[in-house]
Amino acid sequence: MGLSRLAALHGVATSYSPSPDVTVSVPDDTVIAVLAALGVDAGTPEAVRRSLVATESRSRLLPPTVVVWAGEPLPPALTGLPPGSTVRVEPESAAGGGRAPGSGPAAGAGGVGPAPDAHGEAAATVGGAQTSGSGTGTAAPAQAAGSETGTGTTGTTRATVPRDPAAPAGWTQPPYGIHRLHVRTPDHHEATATLVVAPARVPQPPERTHGFLVQLYSLLSARSWGMGDLGDLADLAAWAGRTLGSGFVQVNPLHAAFPGRPTDPSPYRPSSRRFPDPVHLHVESIPEYGQLHDRAILDDLRQDAAALSEAVLNKGALIDRDAVWELKRQALELIAEVPLTPGRRAAYCDFLAEQGQALEDHALWCALAEEHGPDWHAWPEPLRDPRSPATARARSRLLDRVDLHCRLAWLTATQLADAQRAAEDAGMEIGIVHDLAVGVHPAGADTWAQRDLFAHGMSVGAPPDAFNARGQDWGLPPWRPDALAATGYAAFRGLLRGLLAHAGALRIDHVMGLFRLWWVPEGRPPTDGTYVTYDAEAMLAVLVLEAHRAGAVVVGEDLGTVEPGVREALARRGVLGTSVLWFERDWDGDGRPLAPEKWRQDCLATATTHDLPSTAARLTGDHVTLRHRLGLLTRTLEEELTEDVTSTAEWLALLAWLRMLPEGDGDEPAAVRAVHRFLAATPARMIGVWLPDTVGDRRPQNLPGTWDQYPNWRLPIADPEGHPVTLEEITASPRLHALMEVLRPRRSRTAPPGERPV
Numbered sequence: 001m002g003l004s005r006l007a008a009l010h011g012v013a014t015s016y017s018p019s020p021d022v023t024v025s026v027p028d029d030t031v032i033a034v035l036a037a038l039g040v041d042a043g044t045p046e047a048v049r050r051s052l053v054a055t056e057s058r059s060r061l062l063p064p065t066v067v068v069w070a071g072e073p074l075p076p077a078l079t080g081l082p083p084g085s086t087v088r089v090e091p092e093s094a095a096g097g098g099r100a101p102g103s104g105p106a107a108g109a110g111g112v113g114p115a116p117d118a119h120g121e122a123a124a125t126v127g128g129a130q131t132s133g134s135g136t137g138t139a140a141p142a143q144a145a146g147s148e149t150g151t152g153t154t155g156t157t158r159a160t161v162p163r164d165p166a167a168p169a170g171w172t173q174p175p176y177g178i179h180r181l182h183v184r185t186p187d188h189h190e191a192t193a194t195l196v197v198a199p200a201r202v203p204q205p206p207e208r209t210h211g212f213l214v215q216l217y218s219l220l221s222a223r224s225w226g227m228g229d230l231g232d233l234a235d236l237a238a239w240a241g242r243t244l245g246s247g248f249v250q251v252n253p254l255h256a257a258f259p260g261r262p263t264d265p266s267p268y269r270p271s272s273r274r275f276p277d278p279v280h281l282h283v284e285s286i287p288e289y290g291q292l293h294d295r296a297i298l299d300d301l302r303q304d305a306a307a308l309s310e311a312v313l314n315k316g317a318l319i320d321r322d323a324v325w326e327l328k329r330q331a332l333e334l335i336a337e338v339p340l341t342p343g344r345r346a347a348y349c350d351f352l353a354e355q356g357q358a359l360e361d362h363a364l365w366c367a368l369a370e371e372h373g374p375d376w377h378a379w380p381e382p383l384r385d386p387r388s389p390a391t392a393r394a395r396s397r398l399l400d401r402v403d404l405h406c407r408l409a410w411l412t413a414t415q416l417a418d419a420q421r422a423a424e425d426a427g428m429e430i431g432i433v434h435d436l437a438v439g440v441h442p443a444g445a446d447t448w449a450q451r452d453l454f455a456h457g458m459s460v461g462a463p464p465d466a467f468n469a470r471g472q473d474w475g476l477p478p479w480r481p482d483a484l485a486a487t488g489y490a491a492f493r494g495l496l497r498g499l500l501a502h503a504g505a506l507r508i509d510h511v512m513g514l515f516r517l518w519w520v521p522e523g524r525p526p527t528d529g530t531y532v533t534y535d536a537e538a539m540l541a542v543l544v545l546e547a548h549r550a551g552a553v554v555v556g557e558d559l560g561t562v563e564p565g566v567r568e569a570l571a572r573r574g575v576l577g578t579s580v581l582w583f584e585r586d587w588d589g590d591g592r593p594l595a596p597e598k599w600r601q602d603c604l605a606t607a608t609t610h611d612l613p614s615t616a617a618r619l620t621g622d623h624v625t626l627r628h629r630l631g632l633l634t635r636t637l638e639e640e641l642t643e644d645v646t647s648t649a650e651w652l653a654l655l656a657w658l659r660m661l662p663e664g665d666g667d668e669p670a671a672v673r674a675v676h677r678f679l680a681a682t683p684a685r686m687i688g689v690w691l692p693d694t695v696g697d698r699r700p701q702n703l704p705g706t707w708d709q710y711p712n713w714r715l716p717i718a719d720p721e722g723h724p725v726t727l728e729e730i731t732a733s734p735r736l737h738a739l740m741e742v743l744r745p746r747r748s749r750t751a752p753p754g755e756r757p758v
Helices: 002-009 028-037 045-056 230-244 287-291 296-314 321-336 342-372 389-397 399-425 445-449 481-486 490-500 536-550 566-572 615-620 622-629 637-657 668-681 691-695 727-731 734-741
Strands: 015-019 022-025 065-069 086-090 177-184 190-198 209-214 248-251 272-276 431-436 458-462 472-476 505-508 516-521 530-533 553-556 577-580 603-606 686-690
Touching (some): 002 028, 028 458, 028 516, 177 536, 230 248, 230 399, 230 431, 272 445, 272 490, 296 321, 342 399, 431 490, 490 505, 490 536, 536 566, 553 577, 566 577, 615 622, 637 668, 668 734
Parallel strands (some): 248 431, 505 553, 577 603
Antiparallel strands (some): 015 022, 177 190, 458 472
């Protein structure tokens, strides 16, 4: 009982339920190991007793984090304080970095009222009041005083919130932000906590919009250096917005990759999520490129890059990220020798000041990795600590390389901004949808620079389920929930700000991780893991706050097994879900395909994702035969094909019954169009079209469960025969235009005032 009690106090599960009628106990050794990773000794019965006493003796006057939502009653943490308690809020500074002493002017204390604006008046979206949109389809939440101005936020709504008699004495309405809350009781007990004040919901997309989903590396153009780049992304967005009326382009995570030979090609296991990878740079778009006088070396590099692209596009070669980076690295080092103009230098200095220590640490890790290899655990002992004297000396010695990596981060951020601007200029309501991976490589830049935030010796994964009896280990060290709370969620906040800086929306992979994650102790199978809970209310509040400031939509990938209540909690805060056609069935009824009118509205609806078969492969059964060739089937080929054909036939029958397949059976391009007609018939706010589907590509970009058996994350977009196609060929494809025609609205509709997106 002692171990279970101690585990519960620290959010560590001692059992879990893979299905409603099954409960599985977690091994004690696992619980002890996870508690140790959280800094809690439970190795012996006596240690458990000591840790219990220490944990239970801590002040319970306040939880580590208190969340206050706009327009909603104050939380019990405030209203339930002992009578006579007084509170003081130390507000976040207007710059968003430090703390400003004192508290704001008095305001209504019930619920979160409107925060004072720059003129001393209350301005907020409260009590259901809605602000007017910015004309882009994204709602414009009112800006609270003291918080940054977000893009796309125009106009405010003013409201009065009634005073709540349950509010503690001294409570004044702070602006949106992350503050420090100080409480003093009549008997002189004191406590402090992080206070997150956030809007009730994230900005919302328009009533209906469509766009493309694409793995950027796979999108080669005639000018690419062997893989798709940010120039290609900007070009795709500009073309899709102007020609097709698309509202967004969603890309894979563009995080900084973990270097190696070969580099891990997965965009979901990066070295750092805080900074983008300069391999995505379009070299010729850098202004200093045109100022190089000796162009002979650059011309040679461009010829080598053209040969790389030719090999991928016409000779069956895979995308070789390492070869691409080697060419770009040489070119970028030459370009970095060109002096910046005064204006460019000022912009670079501003970027350095904005990014601060985080960028300096990242750049130093990159420089040290060039000398000692990418795994910082194998570096000389003194360099494993980013704050050691030896590391400080290395920082000075490697100043030129550190500056280079800082400049590459700036150049990449600049081109990310250019891509979003191109999307907006083309009329896209949302623009670029960036992707946030679940975690980072255990030996990468983030785990070195933020070592105290990570649970070392642990890996994130998934428990056994009906689809994978052995569970999963993703090789990603998790954040410690206690460390996040102790630091006011600064790491999560900084991560979001960086990603949202040049995004119209953010997709969060495995969004259920805001609530809990499956931790697997090092050296043990995934079946020996357990769930560790996070303060979901605090995580959501930080997410909503930063999305509000950026004026960005948020899409959560909520596929697979989802804990009860998670989807409802996300929907309440305006976070869209993800609905994939083949998985949308009446699971509580007859299990048949779900009729379009029964789909949820607040979602991104699509036919497939990067981890699933393309629509053409799904319709033809090619994905089953591929898995058979690779030895991945757990049943006979005949059994798998029979089940797959039956499932697909049910969907095709529904499409035919709904008169969405007028061409009849046997026409695969027509069936792909019918699938998207169905998506268009749902109420989903966002419809995502997998770009390879537009040209009939049958190869998955990633085949889960494989490593060397399949070229994951290295395939260019191709036609039905597997021949790679360029961006120019894709945009000219009759098949693409026929498919996208089904998503064009039949007529313009104006929603009544009460139904406009908020």
